[in-house]
Amino acid sequence: xxxxxxxxxxxxxxxxxxxxxxxxxxxxxxxxxxxxxxxxxxxxxxxxxxxxxxxxxxxxxxxxxxxxxxxxxxxxxxxxxxxxxxxxxxxxxxxxxxxxxxxxxxxxxxxxxxxxxxxxxxxxxxxxxxxxxxxxxxxxxxxxxxxxxxxxxxxxxxxxxxxxxxxxxxxxxxxxxxxxxxxxxxxxxxxxxxxxxxxxxxxxxxxx
Numbered sequence: 676x677x678x679x680x681x682x683x684x685x686x687x688x689x690x691x692x693x694x695x696x697x698x699x700x701x702x703x704x705x706x707x708x709x710x711x712x713x714x715x716x717x718x719x720x721x722x723x724x725x726x727x728x729x730x731x732x733x734x735x736x737x738x739x740x741x742x743x744x745x746x747x748x749x750x751x752x753x754x755x756x757x758x759x760x761x762x763x764x765x766x767x768x769x770x771x772x773x774x775x776x777x778x779x780x781x782x783x784x785x786x787x788x789x790x791x792x793x794x795x796x797x798x799x800x801x802x803x804x805x806x807x808x809x810x811x812x813x814x815x816x817x818x819x820x821x822x823x824x825x826x827x828x829x830x831x832x833x834x835x836x837x838x839x840x841x842x843x844x845x846x847x848x849x850x851x852x853x854x855x856x857x858x859x860x861x862x863x864x865x866x867x868x869x870x871x872x873x874x875x876x877x878x879x880x881x882x883x
Contacts, residue, residue: 681723685715688808691880692718695873713873721811732814733801736823740797741789743778744821744843750782755849762842766828773831774800778824797823804830809881812874819843819871829875836875840868 677685677700687693699712709716725732745763749755770776776796781787804810809830816826816836820843828834834842841848847864 679719679723681719683722685718685722687718687880688806689880692808692877695876695880713870714877717811717815717870717873717877718808721807725811725814726807729805729807729810732810733798733805736801736810736814736817736826737794737798739817739821740823741794742786743789743824745824746778746780746787746789747784748780748782749846755846758845758849762838762845766822766824766834766842769828769833770824773833774827797827800827806881808877812877812881815870815874819867819874830878836872839875840871 677696679685685696687696695714696712696718699715700707702711745767748759748763767778767780770778770793774796776793778789778793779787801810801813804813813823813826813830816829816839817823820826820839822839822843825834825839825842829836829839844864851860
């Protein structure tokens with residue numbers, strides 16, 4: 676049987692999830708390269724790490740929520756302001772209407788205190804979805820986009836992974852459009868997106 680680095684059995688709860696990992700193994704050559712196996716790495720993290728202390732991972736996601744990317748808006752240029760509003764406002768509205776969590780918005784980077792009630796509400800929703808695999812996937816999406824709200828919107832099926840990725844990189848894309856692309860930054864971004872879409876794919880597979 677396949678085991679994690681921590682020697683636990685690598686067992687997945689759905690056939691689709693198991694197929695994702697099996698597919699990554701099948702794509703390997705003579706040498707197995709874990710860096711090309713993002714779903715397997717995520718599953719290993721969930722089984723060996725998250726399962727032993729899911730509360731710590733949940734609390735880290737809530738820390739992101741307390742300073743969520745979507746709450747910090749540019750005041751200029753107008754094109755960037757409009758793009759942020761286009762991508763971010765629907766998710767903020769969804770969090771308020773569907774989850775019951777209201778968030779304060781701010782211009783610039785000065786910290787704005789979010790209502791404790793809203794963070795607590797997100798904590799309740801996360802606690803209801805806190806199996807290690809799902810929580811690990813949500814945490815990966817949160818850390819890669821800087822937004823717990825985007826990750827939760829994907830998990831709840833409100834937006835898809837591509838939309839969440841785009842929403843989480845509006846500022847970066849705006850800079851690249853106006854100042855050009857850096858080859859190293861493009862390569863790093865490709866690796867991050869691969870990890871993001873692996874988390875999205877795992878969530879979809881967990882849902883059957």
